[in-house]
């Protein structure tokens with residue numbers, strides 16, 4: 253891999269991290285309201301997987317999707333403005349943190365757990381019917397994999413043989429419910445073969461491993477027009493949302509996982525291999541800080557949609 | 571006799587005390603729902619109950635609304651008294667097949683053989699800037715279903731008492747709790763407990779107009795009535811409480827007294843509870859009316875995220891005051 257590519261991975265992960273740290277700060281200042289689900293700790297998954305996708309592939313994510321939005325190249329300012337509820341936001345302020353949208357770059361921001369999986373199957377079906385080379389990629393947690401919706405979507409995708417990549421972001425907790433309390437079979441990768449879907453597991457704390465696995469998966473999905481199931485084992489460093497006392501896990505467990513933080517993991521690797529220097533990292537941090545500040549400025553300068561427009565977008569004719 | 575001195579209590583604490591009392595008083599009762607145990611309840615209503623009652627009676631379940639609601643119905647059929655907690659009404663659509671096609675129909679389909687004594691609680695409503703998929707008011711959807719008893723917890727007294735009465739019901743009860751009110755403190759009698767779940771209740775007496783409402787509308791209507799009183803208008807506030815089967819008699823009695831009715835609800839206007847109340851008044855009390863029945867309902871839009879648009883989506887106190895003034899002094 254080229255130095256520039258490594259730096260891009262590091263840049264994207266850092267941008268997500270610093271952007272979300274700023275979001276938490278803005279939440280405390282009540283500039284952001286509602287639910288705010290941070291992706292901090294899981295950045296390697298979105299960043300790794302999106303490297304393998306084409307610009308016109310469909311991407312669907314959950315309510316924990318700031319990272320996916322940034323990794324897909326959405327404008328940080330439009331995302332921040334959305335979280336402020338300003339009409340300059342990527343969903344005109346109507347959706348907030350859980351509902352970021354930008355055409356096929358990101359088809360949400362979906363907040364009903366597992367509800368987007370069958371939509372991804374349908375998008376892949378449409379691509380197949382129209383003989384396009386596109387695929388659909390959907391991200392979801394291991395909690396979602398307990399829903400009937402997950403099993404229905406997997407079965408349909410395999411039955412119809414459509415090009416969809418299912419990416420399970422296994423962070424071991426669904427709110428406060430640990431994997432062992434939500435799945436009788438905890439090896440999530442066993443669920444793919446049960447539907448005849450090729451499956452792989454990646455270390456979701458290692459962006460290089462995720463990218464490698466994703467490239468292989470996406471190539472197969474695109475070439476064969478079949479579904480693929482990729483399990484990325486990862487960890488959320490922060491609370492589930494801003495209303496979570498974290499009674500269900502030990503601080504020490506969180507600290508253990510923090511040792512595997514995907515960002516220093518990549519930067520340390522690159523420093524040791526002398527691919528990059530401390531100066532490179534400092535430059536990246538500065539670039540990221542500037543971009544985050546620009547996003548905040550954009551959001552703060554944004555405007556409120558007039559109340560008279562409340563019922564806009566209920567129907568296409570509005 | 572009971573202790574009538576008032577205690578100050580949050581809506582959350584009232585719900586929790588009811589849960590505790592239910593678990594203590596009947597061994598067949600158990601709570602099952604997402605994150606009710608280790609997490610402490612999505613809204614901290616069941617916090618501490620796992621430690622007190624253990625995992626057999628406070629059951630965390632996987633994300634699987636249809637599955638665990640169906641299991642609750644099955645357990646009820648087979649002799650238990652489960653309390654199913656669907657975290658919020660927003661996710662209840664995944665469980666709705668079980669509620670509508672099984673819980674609500676089994677008694678009738680089986681020719682009276684199988685009654686379903688299950689209680690299904692769900693958080694409900696708007697007001698926390700959670701946007702379209704997390705702000706639903708779907709009481710009317712459930713109130714549409716024969717076979718269900720549908721309760722709306724509009725006050726702290728009912729938060730403390732409705733669950734206990736629901737557990738005595740031989741038939742399925744769906745209870746709506748309003749997440750927006752969880753931290754709100756009000757006074758209830760120290761000995762508050764089970765309440766009647768067949769009747770609406772006049773929360774404030776008045777002679778000039780009936781404000782008929784439920785759920786999140788109750789305290790808003792009471793605040794509006796207080797403001798109206800300062801302007802010389804005596805509004806009666808009728809809390810419907812039971813959305814199915816409707817206590818029509820209480821509605822008619824109130825209208826017969828005040829001769830004017832404003833129905834207030836946060837749910838969408840078309841096909842809502844207010845539409846039903848209005849129709850019943852037309853059918854049964856038309857000649858009592860001095861003015862046409864009016865409705866103040868949720869605006870028919872998926873709820874937007876920003877505060878100013880969210881506020882504009884449901885009736886506020888000022889809207890109620892204005893609507894009443896218009897009806898009284900046209």
Ligand SMILES: Cc1ncc(C[n+]2csc(CCOP(=O)(O)OP(=O)(O)O)c2C)c(N)n1
Pocket residue numbers: 314316363364365366392393394395396397423425426427604633635657661664
């Ligand atoms: C159908 C449905 N049920 C419940 C919820 C409430 N809820 C939101 S996120 C969540 C946990 C989901 O866990 P997981 O799928 O593992 O994803 P993670 O949040 O860990 O990324 C729950 C229970 C919901 N949004 N939708």
